[in-house]
Amino acid sequence: MSEALRVGIAGLGTVGASVARVLTEKAAELTRQCGRPILVTAVSARSKGRDRGVDLSGAVWFDDPVEMARTADIDVFIELIGGDEGPARESVRVALENGRHVVTANKALLAKHGLALAGIAEEKGVLLNYEAAVAGGIPVIKTMRESMAGNTVSRIFGILNGTCNYILTRMEAEGISFQDCLADAQRLGYAEADPTFDIEGNDTAHKLSILTSLAFGTEIAADDIYLEGISNITQADIRAASDLGYRIKLLGVALRTESGIEQRVHPTMVPTASVIAQVNGVTNAVAIETDILGELLLSGPGAGGNATASAVVGDIADIAKSRPGFQHGPVFGRPVTELAPYTRAKMRSHEGGYFIRLTVSDRTGVFAAIARRMADNEISLESIVQHANGHNSADQKTVILVTHETTEAAVRKAVDGITSDGHLVDKPQVIRIERAARTRL
């Protein structure tokens, strides 16, 4: 039996407490798997007294996580504080500088400072593990860092935010509005009091930026992501999607194009018969498409104390199994110094199908005008549905267009043209359609 691996946990919220409990309750099995014990020898949190359902009296208490990162008698620093600046950033930096391995669940920190921190880790020859930062309990980081060796990724996309997926799933299942779903999600603890960060797609963007770097060997570029949230999705969209054989999901998508890497987060229509369409509620999923492997889909819990703790403990166990002198793979798949600069593909060049829902005045010639705008921009239509149903007032009707593959620029020009024609009585709705395979034999 080798020496114990000593870990210090900074942040004892839901995830931190869960990590401490798993390390304690599963100590015997972890020792068997790793060949040595894992001991929590230091902790740091805001309030010392609170009962967290685990005995941490054997660990040295630090009021300041940065002090713990600097001076504690630990091999691994576990950062579960959160936030992309302040003590989270500083403590991770100090831990790495002092030659300690770091495990973190902090996507915001990695999206913003991941390259700098990875640079320190690689220089010091220590590990920076972050499985829990993307898609919670789903082992997508390990899959991308280790299992994809030899594969060239063409596209990676996923449902990366449980709050949004919960809301969209309930909107479809129960026919209730976005606002009512959000209120319910808040009541049940699936959404924050200020839900902006989740529902406007920022959280998905942080996670996507990390996956993009791993997938394409490029520098993290979280600010270069096209962003659209789900707050303007209505029951009319959900019902129309369903009628057309689609379901609406908030996806993060990254793919390689001729002009660069396309990164985007927006509500997306996926075929109802695809596997990703069946990923419901707070569950997350990631699909990876490559030249050698083909398509891989991973789905599971994307949040929650235990699921996140599972990923953190897996990261710690990986370190426990390694031995001094062992040099693991690079933090973001390639050494930081060899990551390629990120070149952003223009959103206007995005190619794909589009769903366009228009509320128009019920006048002669409106439909012809819409069709003309589409033709002028060389957009061919897969389907056209026109109806005046109970949701419209007597002098309005709804026109729903589904396009064949076209470009973002063409669609924007067409919709601008239709708007300027003056027939619209409501804001036009445009939702991108994502090709999702796995529906075929």
Next chain:
Amino acid sequence: MSEALRVGIAGLGTVGASVARVLTEKAAELTRQCGRPILVTAVSARSKGRDRGVDLSGAVWFDDPVEMARTADIDVFIELIGGDEGPARESVRVALENGRHVVTANKALLAKHGLALAGIAEEKGVLLNYEAAVAGGIPVIKTMRESMAGNTVSRIFGILNGTCNYILTRMEAEGISFQDCLADAQRLGYAEADPTFDIEGNDTAHKLSILTSLAFGTEIAADDIYLEGISNITQADIRAASDLGYRIKLLGVALRTESGIEQRVHPTMVPTASVIAQVNGVTNAVAIETDILGELLLSGPGAGGNATASAVVGDIADIAKSRPGFQHGPVFGRPVTELAPYTRAKMRSHEGGYFIRLTVSDRTGVFAAIARRMADNEISLESIVQHANGHNSADQKTVILVTHETTEAAVRKAVDGITSDGHLVDKPQVIRIERAARTRL
């Protein structure tokens, strides 16, 4: 840059040739990721002359893989010969005994001799990696060996044979018979000339036995698996399943029960709205259920030269990233010496729902007799469908029963009773229903 990792490939069929091509074509990126080059320095196959689309002239040729395992100048021995005895077994044993790492895609070999081979690997301090042996390109072995640390698995199940899933998918989609689907699958290369091993479930059982060991920390017990193939699945079953909201899949299932570990391979009804039901064609999928993480589902290509090669190359890259002196985790999650003996749960104690399809003579009292047999065995029914449709002759009808949770023993007794009552005009069909989550919010 460290020294190159030297690998020898034994077996240059579809997978072996694909591995050689990936290692050659992706050499620069693999070197970047692993920190050192991976070189194919030795090869062994049956016919030396054949063009395999890759230049192997720099590698030393061996007619005998065992000789290569013993004497070649290699760090890693890649076994892609196949078969659970003969040169595959002997060459792996010799490679490990000589202190070389081994990567294999051979599930039959591991199912039969995995424990003995892992024992040698652990004694010699070398790695025995086998990602490609289960579910092809899906990284389920890495997930189970590494990402599940700290988790206690309650159930693992999956679609592990692409041939069977292809046949069942086409039977449902096109309404054609098992025999016609099989013939088509053979023509398209998705099924062997002798398909017994696939369609009777043996291949699934080999893979399941490996997953069971990883999931429950028990010795591999491939001979202790309840086995039922798909050859007796008819269109009547598929249609009835569909009407009831189910799809039929050949699953391998392992779960922990009070009396031991239940391992079974059989056609299974899963809810149409579950993710696993959407896994179509030759695609494989594995679902893992644990106490900490919850439910995880991985799906992707389960066979094919490239997908399998992807897993093999991932295994090689893991070795390339490690350095001399590094001690990785045990072959089957725990050290072989600490794997618990396998205790088989009795199949008669299996608990679950059942689909029972009976073809009976159209006489008064038949239905009452069936209901009585169910009641006598304390089986409560979720649904009963009785119809005389075009597929029955005039004096016959079909009765379809779906039970609530009951036991295998009760169902067998009830069906035996119904059979002895003399009303059946055809063999009764019994298909187990598997609870598959992920349909809920």
